[in-house]
Amino acid sequence: MTVVSQNAGGETVRGTVLINGRAGIGRTDEDFFYATLDWWPPEKCDYGTCSWGVASLLNLDLNNKILLNAVKAFKSMKLRLSGTLQDKVIYEIGHQQQSCHPFVKNSSEMFGFTGDCLPMSRWDELNTFFKETE
Known part of the structure; x- marks a missing residue:
C-alpha cells in the first residue's frame, strides 16, 4: 500500500507500507480490556x-469516590490516555x-480545536489517581 503524508515541515512524503497479517507481534491476556480517558x-x-x-x-473529578471505586473494581483494566x-x-x-494554553x-x-497543554499539576493528579486505583 502506498501512503502519502505531510511531515512537520509541510513537505509531501511518499512511502510504502507492507502488512504481514500472518505473523503476530504481540499477545494479550484473555481478560484484557481497557478504558480510554480522552x-x-x-x-x-x-x-x-x-x-x-x-x-x-x-477536567475529570479524580477525587470522585464512585469513579475511584469503579476503577479499583476492575483490577485488570488498563487506563489509556x-x-x-x-x-x-x-x-x-x-x-x-x-507556552501552555488550553484547547x-x-x-x-x-x-x-487548537492544541492544548497538560500542566504538570494535572499530570501529578492523574498519577496520584492511578496509584490509588492499583
Whole structure:
C-alpha cells in the first residue's frame, strides 16, 4: 500500500507500507480490556449535543469516590490516555519553548480545536489517581 503524508515541515512524503497479517507481534491476556480517558474539552459538541462535559482527562473529578471505586473494581483494566486530540497535546515539563494554553474551539483547525497543554499539576493528579486505583 502506498501512503502519502505531510511531515512537520509541510513537505509531501511518499512511502510504502507492507502488512504481514500472518505473523503476530504481540499477545494479550484473555481478560484484557481497557478504558480510554480522552482529551475533549467541554466545548466539544456533535449533532447539537455537548456530551463531554467534565468527562475528559483534562477536567475529570479524580477525587470522585464512585469513579475511584469503579476503577479499583476492575483490577485488570488498563487506563489509556489518548484520543483524537492526543497529537495536539503539549506536556508542561521542564523549560518549554511553547507556552501552555488550553484547547480553544477553532473550526479551521484539525478536529475543530487548537492544541492544548497538560500542566504538570494535572499530570501529578492523574498519577496520584492511578496509584490509588492499583
